[in-house]
Amino acid sequence: MPYFESKLKVDLGNLKDIKEKLIFCVKLGINNVILEPHNELKEIDPKIKAKIDDITSINIYYRINLHIESVKEFKKKIRFYNKCSEIISIESMIPEVLIHAARDTRVDIISFSNLNLLKNLSKGILSLVNQNNSFIEFTINSIMTDNKTYQSKAFRNLYRAIQLAINTKSNYIISGDFIELYDLRNPRVLASICHTILGLPLSETKKALSQNILSLIKRAQSRQNRFLFEEGVKLFKKD
Amino acid sequence: MVDRERKRYILFKIIKEYETEFNKNELINVIWQSIWRYFGMNVANKIGLWIIDINFEKNYGIIRCSHKTKEIMISALSLIREIRRKRIIIFPIKTSGTLKKIKKVINEINYFNID
Numbered sequence: 510m511p512y513f514e515s516k517l518k519v520d521l522g523n524l525k526d527i528k529e530k531l532i533f534c535v536k537l538g539i540n541n542v543i544l545e546p547h548n549e550l551k552e553i554d555p556k557i558k559a560k561i562d563d564i565t566s567i568n569i570y571y572r573i574n575l576h577i578e579s580v581k582e583f584k585k586k587i588r589f590y591n592k593c594s595e596i597i598s599i600e601s602m603i604p605e606v607l608i609h610a611a612r613d614t615r616v617d618i619i620s621f622s623n624l625n626l627l628k629n630l631s632k633g634i635l636s637l638v639n640q641n642n643s644f645i646e647f648t649i650n651s652i653m654t655d656n657k658t659y660q661s662k663a664f665r666n667l668y669r670a671i672q673l674a675i676n677t678k679s680n681y682i683i684s685g686d687f688i689e690l691y692d693l694r695n696p697r698v699l700a701s702i703c704h705t706i707l708g709l710p711l712s713e714t715k716k717a718l719s720q721n722i723l724s725l726i727k728r729a730q731s732r733q734n735r736f737l738f739e740e741g742v743k744l745f746k747k748d
Numbered sequence: 749m750v751d752r753e754r755k756r757y758i759l760f761k762i763i764k765e766y767e768t769e770f771n772k773n774e775l776i777n778v779i780w781q782s783i784w785r786y787f788g789m790n791v792a793n794k795i796g797l798w799i800i801d802i803n804f805e806k807n808y809g810i811i812r813c814s815h816k817t818k819e820i821m822i823s824a825l826s827l828i829r830e831i832r833r834k835r836i837i838i839f840p841i842k843t844s845g846t847l848k849k850i851k852k853v854i855n856e857i858n859y860f861n862i863d
Contacts, residue, residue: 702826
């Protein structure tokens, strides 16, 4: 089962830094990584992708994360990603933006990458995400903190949010989102941590770190296929 | 009837930020601290932790635990962040029920030669 680190933030202008991070991933036995540029790009330059591919043998995928503060801003920004082959994720503190994002087929992930964002997760958003076959993202970067109070609080919120997602049978993924190099961990280990500390079934956590991410990548790539209208509806050429 | 407790051997790799030197006792202390912090006494008494082998030159080690606490042990090892205030990663590579298989993996995989 291939496991994914689905959120590794990088500066695409700094190849040395990317190389360092990817070599470290190899050391940790991480074979599949989704890179996220720091800044919101409209498109990732194929030349940079080729350069990164030359650095490593790891399977690399890309995602673009948009920080949105209003519905108007969301509508304005999302127009640029109609046929984007990268994974599109949205982060917002505003519940209305999240509802709009969950309805939009161009959005692949609604990301809840920190404690404050988790407060906005609701059954309504999960239901819309289900209808759209998109994904919810939870990150467990809070495990790597020395502050025990913050850590306990973060785990509690994460536990509640993931339980809500499981109860509504929503698609969700778990990512590391570690900033420091020495905080990085192998995704299989993250599955163990979620199982033992958050009390989630091991099969569920493995699915969130593997199968669901594969489906997510497939979903993003299928946007490029002009014969595919939506899931289950494909135009065949008459021979 | 009580289930028979089976053993699990975990092969792990140590990645150090600097050439930090520490001994076996310090490593055991750090592992127990991690178990206590995240899982507490309730779990700590069920683990049956034993260090089988530790190689500081090649940065790997083997520990033994009970089969029921395998996942807990993997989590506790990975949640260790530092020794002597220097960053460290203890990364489980392989879990097996026999020591023979673990030693076979050590010989087969060239994991420990990655710089």
